[in-house]
Amino acid sequence: MDPAPKRMSTEARRRQLLAFGREHFAQHGFEAMPMDAIAEHAGVSKGLLYHYFGDQRGFYMETVRGVTDEVIATIEPPSDQAFEDAFRTMVTRFVQYVQTHRAIYRALVRGGLGSDTEVNALLDRVRVTSMERILERLGVGEPSSLSRIAIYGWVSLVENSCAEWTEADGVSPDELVELFTSAFQPILEVLN
Amino acid sequence: MDPAPKRMSTEARRRQLLAFGREHFAQHGFEAMPMDAIAEHAGVSKGLLYHYFGDQRGFYMETVRGVTDEVIATIEPPSDQAFEDAFRTMVTRFVQYVQTHRAIYRALVRGGLGSDTEVNALLDRVRVTSMERILERLGVGEPSSLSRIAIYGWVSLVENSCAEWTEADGVSPDELVELFTSAFQPILEVLN
DNA sequence: ACAAGCTATTGACGATTCGTCAACAAAAAA
DNA sequence: TTTTTTGTTGACGAATCGTCAATAGCTTGT
Numbered sequence: 001m002d003p004a005p006k007r008m009s010t011e012a013r014r015r016q017l018l019a020f021g022r023e024h025f026a027q028h029g030f031e032a033m034p035m036d037a038i039a040e041h042a043g044v045s046k047g048l049l050y051h052y053f054g055d056q057r058g059f060y061m062e063t064v065r066g067v068t069d070e071v072i073a074t075i076e077p078p079s080d081q082a083f084e085d086a087f088r089t090m091v092t093r094f095v096q097y098v099q100t101h102r103a104i105y106r107a108l109v110r111g112g113l114g115s116d117t118e119v120n121a122l123l124d125r126v127r128v129t130s131m132e133r134i135l136e137r138l139g140v141g142e143p144s145s146l147s148r149i150a151i152y153g154w155v156s157l158v159e160n161s162c163a164e165w166t167e168a169d170g171v172s173p174d175e176l177v178e179l180f181t182s183a184f185q186p187i188l189e190v191l192n
Numbered sequence: 193m194d195p196a197p198k199r200m201s202t203e204a205r206r207r208q209l210l211a212f213g214r215e216h217f218a219q220h221g222f223e224a225m226p227m228d229a230i231a232e233h234a235g236v237s238k239g240l241l242y243h244y245f246g247d248q249r250g251f252y253m254e255t256v257r258g259v260t261d262e263v264i265a266t267i268e269p270p271s272d273q274a275f276e277d278a279f280r281t282m283v284t285r286f287v288q289y290v291q292t293h294r295a296i297y298r299a300l301v302r303g304g305l306g307s308d309t310e311v312n313a314l315l316d317r318v319r320v321t322s323m324e325r326i327l328e329r330l331g332v333g334e335p336s337s338l339s340r341i342a343i344y345g346w347v348s349l350v351e352n353s354c355a356e357w358t359e360a361d362g363v364s365p366d367e368l369v370e371l372f373t374s375a376f377q378p379i380l381e382v383l384n
Numbered sequence: 385a386c387a388a389g390c391t392a393t394t395g396a397c398g399a400t401t402c403g404t405c406a407a408c409a410a411a412a413a414a
Numbered sequence: 415t416t417t418t419t420t421g422t423t424g425a426c427g428a429a430t431c432g433t434c435a436a437t438a439g440c441t442t443g444t
Contacts, residue, residue: 153353161345168337182378
């Protein structure tokens with residue numbers, strides 16, 4: 001695939017492998033594919049993957065974490081806006097992220113890494129972070145059980161609607177943002 | 193575990209193995225567990241599992257299908273009610289199902305069989321069936337892309353809220369039904 | 385009661401994949 | 415050049431999948 005220098009610095013090699021992993025998973029999903037084959041496509045030996053990432057799960061984890069961290073950074077709500085505006089900014093940025101990173105996002109939520117408990121925890125971290133940021137901006141200290149369930153549900157709605165969106169045609173980002181915003185109103189009624 | 197008769201009729205053995213599988217997955221989730229070990233716990237040989245279900249995926253599939261078919265049958269909306277009532281009946285029955293089958297339901301949506309494309313298709317069948325029934329009752333023939341996305345999102349909200357609910361305390365079924373009903377109103381605005 | 389036939393059931397087997405590790409080789413240091 | 419460091423490899427053992435000929439329990443016929 002690449003000229004693939006025979007020997008690279010630890011950091012450079014690591015970045016290269018993670019970049020390849022991201023691209024690979026975006027195209028092929030996280031379906032079971034032997035580490036041998038992945039390594040071959042990446043132009044290195046299987047042993048090298050294990051050397052850098054410990055085990056298969058480790059490679060998946062680091063790749064996924066790269067994406068989830070990116071998402072979390074993207075939807076950081078601006079601190080100089082009132083709630084309604086900050087909320088809309090978060091949602092808008094999220095939708096834009098999905099639009100810009102269609103393939104990898106779909107692989108993330110549809111590619112089926114739910115099987116792995118640890119990897120799934122990374123996905124849940126995005127959801128929980130979103131929840132906490134919203135609750136914090138609303139000044140809700142200790143949300144009730146119902147509040148948590150309601151917000152979690154809304155976040156899931158956003159997540160899965162976006163996943164479907166990546167396979168649909170003719171729906172603009174604005175329409176999605178509008179949908180998510182209006183869907184949040186009944187949730188707001190319930191919070192604490 | 194059981195007295196485990198040495199030889200059973202094909203149908204009886206099949207039912208017994210599926211019942212065991214359901215119980216096993218409810219308790220342990222669908223985490224990777226060797227077929228050898230599963231067979232041992234079930235009191236049969238590994239070969240027998242393969243004989244009845246073809247392969248590992250086949251065993252998972254049949255077990256999951258048992259549950260998904262049950263869910264689909266449960267939320268069949270009554271045909272003699274107006275939409276609002278039929279809708280509420282569907283949601284209520286669904287919530288009751290989750291309450292009654294906590295363990296297996298959580299395993300279903302959290303146990304991580306998303307990894308497998310085919311098994312995931314079974315889960316999606318529940319969502320799609322729900323969507324179609326609602327759309328049909330509303331008299332929506334060919335839903336727009338946005339409509340599909342919106343309803344799919346709402347179904348995901350219900351699904352994931354319920355999954356969280358199985359791990360939470362102090363939230364009544366009625367509160368959930370109320371939440372889901374109010375969360376549906378903005379969706380209704382968008383449909384076609 | 386016994387033999388013969390049917391079929392539910394088994395466990396050993398080859399194939400595939402995971403993860404390890406001692407050996408190798410390319411760059412840097414002396 | 416020689417030595418040292420360390421990025422890299424491929425062969426290996428362990429674990430698991432899925433197969434299949436052999437086995438053993440039930441049924442039928444006499």
